[in-house]
Amino acid sequence: MKLQELNARGQSSVSTVSSTRLIRARSKSINFVSTKYESLDYDICENMLVVDEERSKGYNYIMQINIIRYILFLVIGLLVGLITLFIDFSIQFLTQPKYRILRVLTDECHKHCYIYLYVVWCLLVMVPTAIGSFLAIYVESESSGSGVPAVLCYLNGVSMPRMMTLKTLVCKVAGVICAVVAGLGAGKEGPLIHIGTIIGGLIPSMNIPNRKISSYMNYFQNDKERRDFSAGGAAAGVAAAFGAPIGGVLMSLEEGTSFWSVLLMWRIFICGIISSFFFNFFLSWHHGHSGKMAYDELFFFGKFSDAELRYEVFELPLFILMGAIGGLIGALCVELNMWLTVFRSRFIKKKWQKFLEAMMVAFITVNFGVFSIYAMSNVCLPVNYRPDNAVQVNCKENEVNIQSYFWFQIQENMLKHLLHSPIAVFQAVPLLVHLLLYSIMILLTTGLSISAGLFIPNLIVGALWGRLFCIGLKYLFPHADWIIPGKYALVGAAVQLAGMVRCTISLSVVVIEATGNITFALPVMFALATTKWIGDFISEGVYEMQINLRGLPILPTDPPPLTSNITAEEIMSTSVVTIPTCVVVAEVLAKLKNTNFHCFPVVGQSTLVNTQDPDFLIPYGQLEGLILRSQLIVLLMNKAFEESHPADFETRLNMFRKAYACQQVDVESLELTTAEKEMVLDLRAYMNPSPYSVRAVTSLPRIFRLFRSLGLRHIIVVNNVNQVVGIVTRKDLARFRLWVHRGNMRLKELRVHS
Template sequence: MWQSFVCAMVAAVTLQALNPFRTGNIVLYEVKYTRGWHGFEVVPFIILGILGGFYGTFLIRLNMKVAKWRRSRNASRPILEVVAVAFLSALINFPNIFMRAQNTELVHFLFAECGPGAEDQFGLCNKAGASLGIIALLLAAAVLAFFLASITFGLDVPAGIILPSVAVGALYGRALGIAFKMWQEAFPKAFLFNTCEPDIPCVTPGVYAIVGAASALGGATRMTVSIVVIMFELTGALTYVIPIMIAVMLAKWCGDIFGKRGIYESWIQLNEYPFLDHRDDTTPPDVLSHKVMTTIDDLTVIVAVGHTIGSLQTLLANTPYRGFPVVTETSNPILLGYISRNELSFALKYSAPATNRNMSGDTQVFFAHQPFADPSDTFDLRPWMDQTPMTLNSHTSFLVTLRMFQRLGLRYVLFSNKGILQGLLTKKDMWSLLSGAELREQENIAGNVFRQRNTAEEVGLLEGDEGDSLASPIERRQSL
């Protein structure tokens, strides 16, 4: 804790000394508001939260459709695609004054409070700034930026979604703030505005821009606490913690109605990365692990004795698996350990005994203690083998196995019964099972038995009419 404090202090002092933003501030969008917020403004803050949820939902769905369309094309021309999108962006951005500037500069002026001496590049603080024309330009810029963000996120260029979402949220937030300010100035004696002091501006549109930016970011990423902290770090607006929290929570709740995944989780699912999250909304299949594991009959195992360097090199060349269980013998496969592909390859190539560096392919190798073996004529691979791999009983429930993968970050689990190897489950198998369960929940298909599909990402699901038959373990091993 002390080291973290010292590092943070040094970083803050260095940032203040270098002044990279040329503003004298240590945060990018630091704002200083002279006025607080009123209770009646909770209503527009709620509206901004709901808008953020809808923004995130539509952004994710449109972006996923664009990404799937890109992958469905027969020919990929990334350079041409980037040039075309850049040209299209220039054509769309130029007519609108709010889209010509860089996102960082735009967000800075949208967050700023109007006051004497305040810089006003976009004319938001003059009398013409509070008009329907400005509101229309802001909303048009938000809509166009939404479509551009949906298209550009996922291109073969380094680009993110945080700053575009902040800019979109700030645009529609500032528009709502200006509209609310116009309403308050048109009816200053209305019951809703009784708490406003006379001759003092009551509504600050810049606050609405910050709240809108937080809501858009929360709707796109489905994060809560992290978004609030990020907004504090970017702006330093600690006074408005409650409005930001209201908008972020409502954005997440509204977005979760249409889908639990944020933009990053959606891309993880699209790329079929075996990420096992801790969400409780997907019910795992209520089966035992031996119903879904790859059985010993379909595993490629290594026996403790009887192999040579040449046979192991042939095994590595002919199989794509990332690791191999090591057993005593195939007729009585007592589990001795597990050796990964990388460890085995490195050991065979670089780790020959010092007494005999030039071993031939006929050199005997072993994974168990051989008291009469000659070290000059044999190769002991026990140091390269994991002799205590993660092992569970084959009758362990699938839920317990899933929790082990999630909490320990495992890549595989071996199943045994009284020391005899029964099978194996990998992280990819677990992800395939959960993806199939979630798909059937979304389709509202009744029944507890899974049917095997032909798609590679669903290999490992149960099949059959009796509920106790297995999907082809050979196909499942192809996806490991």
Template structure:
């Protein structure tokens, strides 16, 4: 795409998002401990009791993470409940007032304004203060757990529950918050990538768990998305955090609802019990082909979404008008806020129009299951069925789609709703608001699933007996969500739907929306295995070479020059004694050494000098200062630095002939950041990093290599 084409279409030039590119801007996390002398000394000094204490504090931290996540979920729940309540109450009153006297356009304006106002608050926060909070946060957490450093991913900010959980975890486990500039001087042992990742997993699980009231689902989510190494103790801690989170949420909600001690409401999103109306209607053999069809259908919207996302991101304005395109790609925050508000207003308008022109009246049931039944132009004792779907929080809409008795919706209402909501959801995804794709997917799926069930009952003889629409709504929701989000294993627990359907989705859907998102951002994401056909590649071909190495005792000037070289910008340096590799040292470690001026000459002259300790490294973690901020005088440049006790003396190495899948397995299983390639005499010949491995992927015609770019 040339920039000419760009300007023709009226879109400003955009950073070239491309799935064939791999961005160099992402750094890697280091999930392999640097076992240098300092670390080993500390570990060896620590008593058995010390390890017990550490283990206990891990549990305590996980408990805290769960508690805080649950508390946040509780606050969000209460706030959303009340705000939505106020909004719908006001609008309902208004509509009722104007239905008879005419002038419903005032109601429309009121609704649109209220919607926009709520959205504005969120959009302003995101656009002006924390651009990273846009979207659902799930792709970011996925990348973090995979080992990619996403800037500011776990900084303090609002966001959906999973993200909130991860942020809480990062804060609590480090015993300090850089956003809040507060250091409690506790949990210093956990200030490294390995430990932090474990806690972030727990936080993500606690978030999922609070959102869905399903601790096991939370654990599965964390494992499915993040962990490559199944560690039973870690799993237990994650489970513990999830349980505490669900429990806390329940406990405080029960107090809020004036039923203290009643722990029956499991999570934020509660679609009601299915036992009475769906599961007990046992699935029949002849329904399985239907579910397979639905599973496949769950894929098509995905394909469409995929296609339209690609269109949107890569080729500008086809789906949307030029105006929207301009708004989307202009990075000025106020325009972003305005777009968000526009979407909110359009949503309200469309919803209103749908309700207004619908004439699907349903009798009010005796159980009064509708929260805000709108009578509008219906007869007394009836309510507008379209309003149930549109004039409601999405959670409530899903619940009514699942549970309302057959006949509550007519097919036309559902078709219109599905279509409209789908387009609105597409537009909303990618806005500057902290909005997820989860609930919208469920809602769309439930709508077309119920539609499917109704049609099925209509066209088959005796169909109404077995084609319970609620059951098909559930299936549709699962299919749609599975197709889009693809965290299907956790889903089977979350929604307790487990059928051949899920397998089918898995087989037919190449990748989920989150994966597309990750790909479009050119993140060097490592999948679980190397591409199948990559055995002919060896470490020699994929590694980066030549490698900048340091001597065990190296001149300060050399180190400063290498670190200052912005063209290479390496982060790990093998340490060599003339012939062979003897260690690996990280940029961050060198920076700390330079900052504390740990030079051989100084050590000799000031014998009483405090020895550098692990604590100094931990205090600097995770935001080490850049090399430019460290002043090294000309005299100091001539000094020497002894790296022996700071380097990792036993880095993992592979011979040059090692095949790519073998290198990949080692790298992925151990969560490495740098893997040194050596020859038969243990001389360093190259260095394999994340981007060297993430570069290869299976395309349609076999192995393809992605381009690296400085985007």
């Protein structure tokens, strides 16, 4: 009743009738929370075994664990840097002959060879697209897309099946190479975040033959440690992709990690430094400037001089205006992506349909390139600014076709040319044509069944309309010497990306680090802040949109406002299965097989209560502790109920940690004899004796903050005498969603289904 009253009150105060209808129409496709995603448990189970381990091993053991932890962060940073280097070199190695072939065929092509050129171009785009799409559809579906939404959910506390496996890593690396080589509207930077997260999650689970080191590695076999390593890997991915270790740390903390401390930030920072260092070191060697770590080509956006980024105070309103434009364009792109994603989920479900869609997008990409080059064959560029593979077509001897300038080079080089070329190089019409065609390519590629990111493509789109903005200023003020195209292209690139992903603080730092110039930080910050405000006023970011469409039970930073009158009693589940501290094995087995619950409160004797009150909460017994489904299965698999079972804490702890490392927790695999089923299992040494619990009158915001800040999986609800009356899970909180759309706000209760 309270929720309906709240919605009615919110509708009258912050929503009009038309806006409410709009929100309902938009919510039909995303108004649910999926039950197939479980939660991770970032809260350490401090049972008797853990206490005995700490008491027995002392401070020396903790110091050794800390040293190994730092070594693992260093290894993660190194591996992410090397894999980024491998991807970068592979893309260059494969794209150079591709563009060389197209250049030779185009330059030497006359009237009767256009079909041959067209067929070759189709093959050079569609073959790598087919390989990348095949990997994402038929081999490992979790390698599809950028992977950033899955990373955000994992760091938030959602268990993402198959997200962090070796097969996903291999498919992700190969898929992103294929997508970029094909020339789709795709980048490698987003997938690198996913790749870094996978490496961070896999490193603690390595099988090391050395017995002593392996015993130390067992310490890291839990969700909390794996989350910290994954956060370091995500930051290392950003650091290697943009050459921005500080920006990587901030992006990991701003967008993903739900819990952070100064110590964790320091470890992530080290991971980012190592990743960026090794990537830049080998890249400088590849460019023939071995060891020169300040080499201009190492900067992602290219080295900007102070003269290129000088600005006057009266330009700040122009940068703010660009930020507003970026917010509007970003919100529009998110809306279009949402409708396209909904269309795909309804009509493109089968694997062959997804593969055919990828081939169609590749075919459209080829036709866009052919059309723009030959439709604008007389729009030329002086040969001084010619990239390696630009073609002449109908241009004069000392000129090249300007559209081939865009199509026949890798994306990073195109972006650098847009940022650093003089204003006279690019005319308005070619920029506008490529802006429209490339924007359509990005729209079609985002959400496609292939490993593809959206960072670089959106930076290019922003740089394109940023130069158009500069050309417009030059038309209005033809004699102004403060109109420099590079700075407007840079601001356009930054706000376009921010309009899509809505990260401001980290992106500001990434831009500063990637340009090698701090003097331009203030205009970028003004523009990005404006983009964030405008974009959030209209819609959510693209990653939040994708998360909502999948029904992932992610918890935002803050609880929904105006929900303090909703209590635990109203949102909790009263279907609780409890277990006594000492229980017969057959009873445990029956509860595991007959329910799909992942949490069992351990209770003492329950008290029978006779009452006719329909609102009375029936107690399940005095709360003694909490034990997880996975723990019970491990105990039964290892026959912990037998008298011969090892009693030392280290052996018993390792059986849980080894089971976590190999994920062998399947109730169907249990084979117990009749005699074993009659034995008694004592849970007191294994259960969490101090689980988090709240009273039934606790408000939703308070429960929400406990879940979000502590990374909990369950909270037990008790009455005044500490008897279990219910349980709250992540899905019980995630179904309350605050919808903000075009200035209207409303609390909605989402459906929970599979």
